[in-house]
Amino acid sequence: MLRAAVRLTASTSTAIYDRPIRRIAGDVSKNLERALTLVRKCKHTGILRHVFLTITSSAADFKKLSNLLESSIADLKWLLSIYDSDEDGAKLTIPPIASNDPILAWVWSSIASLQTNRLAKDRVESANCLASLACDNQRYRKVIVEEGAVPPLLRLLKDGGGSAEGQIAAANALSCLADDVDRTRVIAAELGIGIIVQVLGDSPMKVQISVADLVAKVAEVDHMAREEFGRENVLKPLVSCLIMDLDLEDYKRVHSSGGKTSIHSIVQKELAAKNHHNHIYGNSYHKVQSSSSFSSMDGRVSGHNSKKERENASPEVKLKLKTNCALALWRLCKGSLRNSQKIAEPKGLFCLSKIIETEKGDLQYNCLMTIVEIAEVAEDNADLRKVAWKPSSPPAKAVLDQLLRVIKEESNPDFQIPVIKAIGCLSRIFSAKETGIISALVAHLGDANTDVATEAAIALAKFTRPENHNCAAHSKTIIECNGVPLLMKMLSASDRAKKNGLILLCYLSMHVGNSKALAEARALRTLESAIRSGVAQIPESKEIFSRAVHQLMLYQDVFAIDI
Template identity: 50%
Template sequence: MAEEKRIEDELSYAILLAEQVRSAVDEAKSFKSECNQVGKHVDTIVEKLRAQVRSAQSFYERPIQRIVAEVCKNLERTLTLVRKCKRRNIFRRVFTIISATDFRKAIILLEASVGDMKWLSSILDSNNDNSGIVITLPPIASNDPILAWVWSSISSIHMGPLPEKIEAANQLASLAHDNDRNKQIIVEEGGVPPFLRLLSETTSPDAQIAAATLLYHLSNDKERVGTIVDQVGVRVIVKVLADSPMRVQTWVARLVARMAECNPIAQDDFARENAIRPLVTLLSFETFTGDQKSLVGKQSIHSLVQINQDMDKKSLTDSKNNHHYRPYVSSFSSFHYSEGSSKGGSNHRRERENEMPEVKHELKISCAEALWMLARDSVLNSKRITDTKGLLCLAKLVENGEGELQFNCLMTIKEITSAAEYNADLRRAAFKANSPAAKAVVDQLLRVIKELDSPKLQVPAIRSIGSLARTFPARETRVVGPLVAHLSNRSQEVAAEAAIALGGNEREQLHGLVLLCYLALHAGNSEALEQARVLNALEGVDPKMLAQFPDLKELVSKAVYHINLYHAGPHSQRLLYVP
C-alpha cells in the first residue's frame, strides 16, 4: 500500500507541475508562439498522466517511476523558462535573457516526455488488448535499448495472457544468458517477483520451465540469489520441486544447485524448507527396482524401517525443542513417496512412469548436482541426506550410473565423507561398520578406484576413502593396496590424492612422506630434491612408523633408489632397491 501511495503521489505531483506550466503559458507576454507549442505538448502529457493515475494500481510500477521522474524534471525546467515570459518590467527583461534556443531545448525535452508517456500507455494498451510485447523504443531508453525491452517483457509477465507471459520469459532468458549486465538490469527493474509467480503457474509446465530457466540464468551471483531469497523464492521453488512434471523438476533442481552454490544463505534456506527430501526422492525414482537385496543385503528393508522409526522419534523431540525444525522424511517413507504416494508428487505419478528415459536421466543428474551443492561444506545438510536413504541411492547410482550422473553422485559422497571426517557424530551415525549404506558406499568407492580409468571419477572416490580412514578397523586391508597402486598413476592429481589418503589416521604426519616418495619416483633428477635434502629425510624415516604401513616401506626404498640413480654421492650405495 505504501508503494502504491508513493506512485500515486508522484503522478499527482507531475500533473500539478503540468498544470502550472499550462497556467504560465496562458500568462506569457513574450515568446507566445513558442509558449503555445509548449502548451500543446503539456496538454498531451497531462492526458497521459491522468490515464496512468486511473490504471497504476494494477500495473507494473518500475517504468512508471522512472518515466514520471524524468517527466517531472523536464516540466520543472520548462516551468522556470515559461515563467520568465510573464515579466513586463523593462529592468527585469534586461537581466532575464531568454532566447529561442532555450525554447528549442525545452520543446525537445517535452517531446521526449510525450514519447515516453505514449510508450507507457502503449504497454498498458498492449496488455489490455492482448496485442503482444511492445518492441518500440521510448526516448528515455534511447541510450540503453535493453531497458525498454526489459520493461516491456516484465510488463507482459505481470499482466499479459499466459502465452505472452511464456514468450516474454523466454525472451528475458535469452537476454540474460551469458550477459551479467542484462541480468542485473532485470533484477533491478523488479523482475524477480513476477518470475516466481510464473513459476507457480501449475497449469502450464511451459510457463514453469520458462520461469525456472530465467531464474537459473540470474542465479550466478551471490547478490542476485539473495534477491530471490528475500522474495521468499526458496519456499516457492521447493513447492514446485516437490510436485511438478519431470521436465519442470529438472530445471528447478538445476536452479536449486546454482543458488546453493552461489549463496550460503540460500543453501541453508533450502535445507530449512526441506528441499533435500524431494531431491532424494526424485533421485531414488526407479533406482531400487527389484534389486535392493543385491545392493544392501537381505536386511536392507528392515534397516530402512528402523531408520524410519528412529527418525520419527527424533523429529518429535526436535520439533518440541526448536519451533523452526521441520521433520525430514525417512528412508523408507521417501521410497514410497517416490513411487507416488498421496504426500505430494502423486499428481504426476503416471506422467513420471511414462516419461522418456532421457528425461528421467536428466532429472537424476540435476537432483544429484543439487544434493552435491547443498552438502558442500555443510555438516547439517550432509546429515540430512544420510538421514534419508540418500547414501544407498548414491551408491546405487555410482554403481549403475555413468557420465555426469555418476560424477555428481561421487561429488555428493565426497562432501558427505568430508563432513564426516571432522564431525564424530555424523561419522558414527552414517558410517558405522555394520551400516548397509556405509558398506555400499565403500564398496562402490573401491570399485571406482580399482576398475575405472577416469581421473575425474577416481579423485573424489580416493578423497572420500581418505576421509573415511578413521572408520576403518585395523583389520581392514582392502583399502591400502588400491591406493598404493595409484601412487604411480599417470595422473598427478590421482597420485597426489592417493598419497594423501594413505595417511589414514595419521594423515598430517604421513601424507608429506608419501608425497616426497611420489616426487622422488617421478622427478628424481631434479636438483631441487637434492638441495632440499630429500634423500636424508627419506633415509631418516622412523622404522616404527613404516611398520604400521608395510606397503610404504617398499615405497620409501623405491624412492631412495630412484634418487640415488640421479644423484651420486656418499649415500649412493644405501638402501638399494632391486625392481
C-alpha cells in the first residue's frame, strides 16, 4: 500500500492534494517505528534478553501494536480510495485517523475529489458537500480553509468543470466561507478576486446571481477586498446587470451634447482644470471617471449574456440578479472613496434614482443603501460632494427627490432611518432655500418610532452645526416648521433620543437664541437641568452646552416670560 501511494504521487501530472497524505503518512511512520522497536527487542536470544522482554514487554504491547498497524492499513486503504478516479464523488466513510473528528475525513475527501480530474458531477457534489459543512458551523469553515479548499474551489469557479452548476456550487461554497476577514484574505491571496470578477463578467445569468452574492459577502467583511474589487473593475459587470432593462432615453435627452453642454462634460472640464493646477484629488477623480462603470453602458450586458438570453430569462431570474448586484454595489461602496466615485457619476445617480422610483422590495432597498453609503463617504470628502452632489445637477436632484419621497411616503423604519441618515450626511450641499428637506425631517421628530425620531434629530443637528455655512438659516427654518415643541417632547424618550435631542436644542439656541419658541419651551431651563444632571459633561458636548446657555441668557429678558 505504501508503494501504491508512492506511485500515486509520482504518476500524476498535476499538483496532488497532499494534506491527508502528509497526515496519514506521518501517523503510519510512527506506527512502523514502534513496530521496528519492538521487533528489535525480540531479535537476539539469550536468558538476559528473555528476562528483559518479560519485564518490559507483554502480550498487551503486541496486541496494541497489531491494532495500530491495522489502523494504518485502513487509513492507507481509505487514502488511496479518495484519489481513485474510478470512484464516484467524495467518500463519506471515516478512516481510523479521523475517528475522533469525522469532519476532517469528509473535508479531505471532498477537496481531493475537487482536485482530481473527475467528472463534473462529482466535483459539483464535492463543492456542495463543502458548502453544506461550511454553512453549518463556524469551526467547520475554519477547518475547510486550513485544509486547503480555497484553491480547488476557485479553479472550479473558473472552469465549472464544463458546467454552470459547477460554477454555482463553487460560488456558494466560497460564499459560506467568506464570513471572516482572515478567510477572505486567503481567497484574495489565491488571486481569487480577479477570478471572481472574470467569472461575473463572462458567465450566464444563473451563475452571475451566485457570483454577485459572493462579491457582496466578501466586500461586506473585508475593506481591503472592496478596494481590490474596485481595482479589478468589478463595478462594470455589476452595473451592466443592474441596468439591463433600464430605459436610459431620459438620461440621453438631458445629457445629449447637441445644443447643450452635458453634465458629464462639465464635470470633465472642472476636473481638467484641477489637473492643470496639479490638484491631487482631481487627478485621481479624473482617472476614475475615465474608467467609469457607467461609461458606454446603455443598458447592454457584456460578456456571456446575449440579448437572446436576457429576453428568454424569467422575470424572477432577472430580479434576483439585479437584487444581488445592487447588494454587491452597496457593500462595495461602504467606506470606499474609489468605488463611490465610480458609482456617483451622473449616469450612475440617474440609474439608481430610476430604480428607487420604479422598484419595490429588496432591489429598491439595496439601491437606497448604495446611495446611503455614497452619501456617508461624501460627508467626509468635499470634492465628491461638489462634483457628484450638486443640487443643480439633474441626476443628483433626481436622487434627492427620491430620498425626499421615501421620507414622506414610506412608513417602514428600515427604509426611513437610512434615508434620513443619507440626507444628514449631505446636509452641507443644501442652500438656505431648501426648506422642503428641513420640514420633512422636522415632521419625523414627532415620529412614533423613537429610532426614526432620533435619526431625524441627528440629521437636523448636521444642518445646524457651526461647520455648515447655512446653519443659522436652517435653524430658523426648523423653528418656523414648529420643530421646537416636537423636539421638547422627544427629550422624554430614550437616553439616546434625549442626548441627540439636547445637542440639536443647543445648536438651535446658539444660532437663534432670541427665538420666542425657545423661550416658550423653556429651553434655558432644560439645558441648565441637563448640565446639572451630568448629561452635558461629555467632552465633545460640554462646549456647545455652554455656548447655548450663554446665548439664551443674553436674550431671556426680551420676552416677558418666567423662564
